[in-house]
Amino acid sequence: MSQETAANGQPLTSELAKLRELLLGPEQAAIEALRERFDDPKLFAEAVGSVLAEAIRLRASGDPRFKQLLERIVEDVIRNSVRRNPAILTDALFPIISGAVRKSVAAALRGMMESIDQLVEQGFSRRAFKWRIEAFRTGRPFGEIVLLRSTLYRVEQVFLIHRNTGLLLSQRAADSAVHRDADLIAAMMTAIQDFVTDSFGKQEGDDLESFRVGECAVWIESSPNAVLAGVVRGVAPARLRRVFQGALERICSEQAREIEEFDGDTACFRESERHLDSCLLGRLSAAEAPGRVRWPWVLAACVSVLGVILWSVPVLRERSRWSQYLNRLKEEPGIVLTETGRDGGNYYVSGLRDPLAADPAALLRESGIDGEQVRFQWEPYVSLQPGLAAVRRMEVSKTAIEKQAVRFPVNSAKISVAQAETITGLVSHIRDLLESARVVARPVLVEVIGHADFSGGETHNNRLAVQRAGAVFAALIGEGLPASQIRARGAGSSEPLRSGDSELDKEFNRSVSFRVLFPK
Incomplete structure (x- = not known):
């Protein structure tokens, strides 16, 4: 049996070995256990997994950048997973979406069946005719006028309740309504909903929609975090439920964070009172009793009606002209409308306009609208519309062509070698001009004009000018340009390019110039 040795190689006695085991034994055992945990992948993974979640939570709470990094990683993982297999997301959302769609369709069908009798009665009656005139006169929707004038009902109180706690967030009441204890009603509604859920069971998306207490009915609209309840007296139309739904959706959209983080403080929900006020609708006047029609009233x-027609015809004609004018502006290339409307009885139009676009004021005169009633505000911009871009290229080519001149020696109509480069550049510009004109379907003609100086007689100069123009014309046609869009004429010395009598002036006048024409 071999003896243990010390660090210097000397054998240890049994007493020293026992002393080392007593002093260093626990630490050596702990170090050995740690070594086994780090060397064993399974044990190491279990150790890291037991503290990983808490470590991530602590790091994310103290380092916003780490939290943003994790969010991007999770978003990328979800996006890649959906791209690989969209069925996973579809299967996960199906129970939620199918329930919501089923509930929405059922509510729409129920509302349609409840209101169909009222619509038939209100659509073909004397009252309906009056309501249509009122809707036209006030600019309000016909359905809203029917809602306000037809049925006998009143929304007396509206409550906004936190869904999870059952606490009242806000409430509004009609001026002449009997005020009830809002907290008591909120607690009662929560208790009724809990009773319905416990007694009849509840599927995802199913909620209590209404219940009746004496002469009043309580209509309920629910969202994931809030409940809107209205106390309705009388028989309300089905359209009132859509008013409640719209108000609840707007509240949940504007104050989503406040509702989700509600801690008992309701001061922040005063902003929702204006939405609750929009639910306090009603119609309490007595219905019009049928009676004998009197001729004076019929005549009145x-x-x-005749007065309304006489008043409405010019108004409708003006609106139609304005609408047609705006549609024409929208179709015009180089014009982009950003804002239109009426202000103080006059119209206004704002937008972007290319300098080459049609004149909106000229189009306004063609439409028959008084120009004094319209205010324009245009910002210049360069349109990339093909037609305007072609017109812009035509202007550039026209300028370049009319700057060119082919010069000739004294008493000669032969194109010199030095002027061949001018001909080549001229051909390129004319081709660009003809191509741009073809894009916008605009006729174009290039006129080749021959000139002569004052040194010869008029007959000689005219003949020489015609010969020079013919020589340039032949050179252009020889380069493949269409003869139908180029014409040549001689001006002799009657149209000098320069009016002086110096040698330089004479040299300029012994030439051929060019003019671009756009025939009608």
Whole structure:
């Protein structure tokens, strides 16, 4: 049996070995256990997994950048997973979406069946005719006028309740309504909903929609975090439920964070009172009793209808002209409308306009609208529309062509070698001009004009000018340009390019110039 040795190689006695084991034994055992944990992948993974979640939570709470990094990683993982297999997301959302769609369709069908009798009665009656005139006169939707004038009901109180706690967030009441204890009603509604859930069971998306207490009915609209309840007296139309739904959706959209983080403080929900006020609708006046129609009233009604027609015809004609004018502006290349409307009885139009676009004021005169009633505000911009871009290229080519001149020696109509480069550049510019004109379907003609100086007689100069123009014309046609879009004429010395009598002036006048024409 071999003896243990010390660090210097000397054998240890049994007493020293026992002393080392007593002093260093626990630490050596702990170090050995740590070594086994780090060397064993399974044990190491278990150790890291037991503290990983807490470590991530602590790091994310103290380092916003780490939290943003994790969010991007999770988003990328979800996006890649959906791209690989969209069925996973579809299967996960199906129970939620199918329930919501089923509930929405059922509510829409129920509302349609409840209101169909009222619509038939209100659509073909004397009252309906009056309501249509009122809708036209006030600019309000016909359905809203029907809602306010037809049924006998009143929304007396509206409550906004936190869904998870059952606490009242806000409430509004009609001026003449009997005020009830809002907290008591909120607690009662929560208790009723809990009773319905416990007694009849509840599937995802199913909620209590209404219940009746004496002469009043309580209509309920629910969202994931809030409940809107209205106390309705009388028989309300089905369209009132859409008013409640719209108000609840707007509240949940504007104050989503406040509702989700509600801690008992309701002061922040005063902003929702304006949405609750929009639910306090009603119609309490007595219905019009049928009676004998009297001729004076009929005559007065006919006169009123005739007056409305006489008043409305010019208004409708003006609106139609304005609408047609705006549509024409929208179709015009190089014009982009950003804002239109009426202000103080006059129209206004704002937008972007290319300098080459049609004149909106000229189009306004063609439409028959008084120009004094319209205010324009245009910002210049360069349109990339093909037609305007072609017009812009045509202007560039026209300028370049008319700057060119082919010069000739004294008493000669032969194109010199030095002027061949001018011909080559001229051909390129004319081709660009003809191509741009073809894009916008605009006729174009290039006129080749021969000139002569004052040194010869008029007959000689005219003949020489015609010969020079013919020589340049032949050179252009020889380069493949169409003869139908180029014409040559001689001006002799009657149209000098320079009016002086110096040698330089004479040299300029012994030439051929060019003019671009756009025939009608």
